Amino acid sequence: MNFQPKAVGGDLVSRAWSGDMIAPLSDRGQGTAASFVAKTFICDGTKMPAELFISALGLYRCFINGKRVGEDLLTPGWTSYDHRVAYQRYDVSHLIKSGQNRIEIWLADGWYRSPLMWGQKAIPNCWGDRTAAMADLVGPNGVILSTDASWQSGLLPIRKSGIYFGEIYDAREERLVETHGTVTLPFDKALLVAHETAPVRELPAIAPIDTWTDAEGRTIYDFGQNIGGYVLYTVRGAAGAEVRVEHSEVLGPDRYFDNRNYRTAQAHTIYTLRGTGDETYSPHFTFFGFRYARVTVTGNAHIVTISSVPISSLPNLAGSFSSGNALVNRLVQNTIWSQRANFIEVPTDCPQRDERLGWTGDAQVFAATACWLTDSRTFFRKYLRDVMADQREDGAVSHFSPDPTRLHPENFPGFAGSTGWGDAIVVIPWVLYTHYGDRAVLSECLNAMVRWVNFVWSISDGPIVRPPSRWGDRGFTFGDWLQPVGDNRKPRPTIADDCAATLYHFISTDLLAKIAAILGDEVLAERMTGRAEEIRHAFAREFIAPSGRIAHNDQTSYALAFLHDLIPAEHHAAARQHFRQVIVDADYKIGTGFIGTPALLPALTKLGMDDIAEKVFLQEEVPGWLYQVSKGATTIWERWDSMAPDGTIYEPDMNSYNHYAYGAVCQWLFENVAGISPSATAPGFAEVIVDPAPIAALSPVTAHHDVRQGRIEAAWECRGNRVTYRLTLPEGCVGRFRPGLRHQNPSINGEPVAEEAILRPGTHQLVFSLPQS
Known part of the structure; x- marks a missing residue:
């Protein structure tokens, strides 16, 4: 039998398994003490290479002879488990000894059966109600050991664990006792695929920058940075003493510890000491979003050292941007930290409250920025497979993936089909193609794309999409989610659902036409090109007045329409002026939400309105990017008004201080301000579009x-x-510079540029003058 991994399509890898999926009979169900499965085995005296292939239903950690296998966190990861389950492969040669050996696999609820979703309708046991493990230990002569019903089980010192709940750990129970056996579960081994992206890993620990004691005698630590991760501490004291750690993102007045925005997520750890010198603890099977920790010590014990430990699937940076403005530089760092905290297995909205879901809308607006900041190719490829697994029969795409509601619609009906969100299935593959030249992702997602755009057309059976207003009805849209309205006595203009939905109807249909052409599907390309033109003309008839004014006269409508060339030539000049005026009338404050914000500054730059873009970007009042930085934010906020100028916390029911979506402005910083963009005609940066807009x-x-x-x-x-602009290109990249109106009298390496210049690998100096205002 071949026990080596093999490709099974795309970059998915499978293998032939000898072991069975075994469940511990000690397991008492979701929300109870975690269990382990264990086996003692004999190896001969010859030192030999050995590999462990391992997976689980739930989360696992593995130990061989008391030493942990690998450094990966939250394994096997989070996928739509009824579609595929990841496995990991580890070299464990250094852990195997001659003679008797022992392997233990610790199991916990994880995403598999922890309650997911929010409030009283949270769904427990979403993908199953039994934790289980599967493993093959393989040597040069074949399988040494596999999971089967001969393994034993027992309870762990982890007395309770959950994604939203946190962890309770009793160190007095660390001596593992095998009290039960195991049972083989029915399981389709074809679901197992090699982990598709980088594992979740720890980043360097962060020491507290401030510490104080509250009125109840609890110690509060400020780590200076909002993260996704956990608190690591060393404690010394008597057996039975207890340390409780609670988490928060912000402080209220008088440095009041405020985590009301966690909603029903308890998000805490409780550690009971064994009483033997220094004891070091961090949770095993969960994580939190926090900057502050409140520590309560009960009994005779004291904290020796403490730090916060960020974790992420993508800890390493692939890009940087810095400027002469310290607030802008901090904004970029805030975006990086929000990406790290939310790119934990899937691109979640937030890491702290009873949600932490892979919202498709957030992911699609941020995808390009994510690719600028980190190598996000495999991370998004994995996510897109979950999006496709969760796609409904009628083509509607889930609001988030992996989607707990798909298997339990009685709890949360109708959680699919929103324009701007479902368009992730088209937009993200396009981003991966332009950034990495990944043609395979276009092929893999093509059928899902077609089903999605057909679904959107079917909402109103035509080019203009008229979504229902009631949440859960077929075709409901979030529109421009959290779009600020200014003074509630006289709110600013906001985009209507039909206009927002029709704009994205065009965006995805137009992209699909381009994708079909790239893949050589001429019939589909022609059909989608025709449909996109039909939407284009219908949009103009429905939403653009003879004066050039878009129906709702709001920033999002103008930004998206201009960015995607939906303004007819005869209305272009007038619409441009309306766009400018609506921003001036707003005192240069942002009037866009989740779908409009990423388009706002690129649209202004495209139209040559650099002066307006500058004023919008750099203004420091609410709503604005730099407002939150000026208020001390270290990550991106969910809402523009998450905190009032006086420090008052906005209504906490939906108010995350670690939401990456508005950090999508960093795409504009790279592509427009720094002036480097990928090319759709020579993707993967084989060609770099050079077009700085200083x-x-x-x-x-x-x-x-x-x-x-x-x-x-x-x-x-x-x-x-x-302006003196320097550009360095590596071998394999060429640059293409075409002077625009903002590049007056340009020269490259001392030679004037008339129409276009091709820049070969190496360093080049471009000099030009900005137009006089």
Whole structure:
């Protein structure tokens, strides 16, 4: 039998398994003490290589002879488990000894059966009600050991564990006792695939920057950075003493510890000491979103050391952007930290409250920024497979994936089909194609794309989409979610659902036409091109007045319509002026929500309104990017008004301080301000579009991006209206610079540029003057 992994389609890898999926009979069900399965085995005296292939239903950690296998966290990961379950492969040669050996696999509820979703309707046992493990230990001569019903089981010192709940751990119970056997579960081994992306790992620990004691005698630690992760501490004291750690993102007045925005997520750990010198603890099977920790010690014990430990699937950066503005630089760092905290197995909305779900809308608006900041290709490939697994029969795409509601619609009916969210199935593959040249992802997702755009057309049986207003009805849309309205006595204009839905109807249909052409499906390309044109003309008839004014006269409508060329030529000048005026009338404050914000500054730059883009981006009042930075944010907020100017916390029922969506502005910083973009005609940065749009107030600017060919570097400095721009391209990349109106009298390496310049690998200096205002 072949026990080596093998490709089974795309980059999915499977293998032939000898072991069975075994469940511990000690397990008492969701929300009870965690269990382990264990086996003692004999190896001969010859030192030999050995590999462990391992997976689980729930989460696992494995130990051989008391030593942990690997450093990966939250294994086997989170997928739509009825579609596929990940397995890991570890070299364990150094852990195996001659003679008797012991293997233990610790199991916990994890995403598999922890209550997911929010409030009283949270869904327990979503994918199953039994935790279980499967493993093959393989040597050069074949299988040494596999999971079967001969394994034993017992309870762990983890007395309760849950994704939202946290963890209770009693160190007095660390001597594992085998009290029960195991049972083989019916399980389709074809579901098992090698883990599809980088594992979740720890980042360097963060020491507290401040500590104080509250009125009840509890110690509060400020770690200075909001993260997704956990608290690690060493404690010393008597057996039976207890340490409780609670988490929060913000403080209320008078440094009051406030975690009301966690809603029903208890998000805490409780550790009971065994009483033997220094004891070090961090949770095993959960994580939290927090900057602050409140520690309550009951009994005779004291904290020796404490730190916060960030975790992420993508801890390593692939890009950077810095400028002469400290607030902007902090904004970029906030985006990086929000991505890290939310890119834990899936791109979640937030890491703290009773939600932590892979919302498709957040992911699609942020995908390009994610790819600028980290190598996100395999991470999104994995996520897209969950999106496809959760797609409904009629083509509707889930609001989030993996989707607990798909298997339990009685709890949360109708959680699929929103434009702007479901469009992730088209937009994200396109981003992966342009950034990485990943043509395979287009092929893999093509059928799902077609089903999605057909679904959107079917909502109103035509090019104009008229979504129902009631949540859960077929075709309901979130529109421009959390779009600010300004003064509630006289709110600013906001986009209507039909306009927002029709805009995205066009965006995905137009992209699908391009994708079909790339894949050589001429029939589909022609059909989608025709449909996109039908939507384009219908949009103009329905939403653009003869004066060039878009129906709702709001920032999102103009930004998306201009960015995607939906304004007819005869209305272009007038619509441009309306767009400008609506921003001036808003005192240059942002009027866009989740779908409009990523388009706002790129649209202004595309129209040459650099002065407006500068004022919108750099204004420091609410709503604005730099407002939250000025209020001390270390991650991106969910709402523009998450905190009032006086520090008052906005209504906590839906108010995350670690939500990456508005950090999508970083795409504009790389592609427009730094002036480097991927090319759709030569993807994967084989060609770099060079088109800097300097904001003088940000000078000097430097940026880099690591691609498969090497490192791209861009930098510019502005003196007066004169810009000196330096670009370095690695071998395998060429640049294409076409002067625009903002590039007056351009020269490259001392040679004037008339129409277009092709830049070969190496370092180049572009000099030009900005137009006089």
